[in-house]
Amino acid sequence: MTTEQLTDPLTSTNAVLRVPPAAPEAAAAHFAASLAFHTDVSDVAAALGGAADPGFLLVDTRSTESWDQGHIPGAVHLPTADIPRLAEVLLHRSVPVVVHCWGPGCNGATRAAHALAGLGYQVKEMLGGFEYWIREGFGYETAAGPARRDPDALTAPLSSGACGC
Template sequence: MTTTGHQVNPVLRTPPASPAAAAAYFSASLAFHADVSDVASVLAGARETGADPGFVVIDTRSTASWDQGHVPGAVHLPTALIPEQAERILDKAVPVVTYCWGPGCNGATRAALALAELGFQVKEMLGGFEYWAREGFAYETWEGPAQQAADPLTAPVDAEDCGC
């Protein structure tokens, strides 16, 4: 156990995993999650070229939340309706990316679980709609298209992407 003086280092109180265990964990994490900016980039490229993005985006929130703002081209399928509607409106051959409000909400996780239990390939979009809007990506509301400036705490101001 690492100490600083006589105090236990809270970061290293539990030692890091072995490199092999860390590689397995982080590899698995990438299989389950998609980044907001990656989703936006692929969707923008698909719109520009007319290509298929290779996945469908599902907004799992309520109708009131959907109306307030949603990812352009997303399908509205609230989590509670997945068991009765998913197989009718989605193609199991097409991977699904779920989102809800943001990192403080686990609605997209519950939706991803429900879809996986029905046999869909699924990823969760990290950050949800909150980070979609905060990173400055255009969205749709019941009144029409909307967009806000990127929050400099979540997205680079003078660069195309964060470089990660």
């Protein structure tokens, strides 16, 4: 394949390279920005489990019915619809907020992050949401008490506990 074929979307047969990769400088800026907006389940779990004060507040933005099905210990429940009314009561602008919703198929956390940022809060979104919290084998709370499931071998390491990312 020639260089012209890589950059010409009409003649390229390789879908991965149909649009060429960004220049390294542009890629570095993009990924640095992404890390400013997102964190992941494993990093949140490590921070919550490793210190009395992780430096942020975890906020579950799901409905009350969803919260009652199960939630992450220590999270604050603030449904997205209640942010305009309750954010100032439950949150402090000096403490960064990490929001989550159900999982990657849900953009509720993105909507919540947008609302909180618009009110002046520092905010990150936890990628994977509650679904991946459970799938990675971290504990959660239900009305019946604490619960935990075995890690899903397709989403989390079964032996070492660290993915090596």
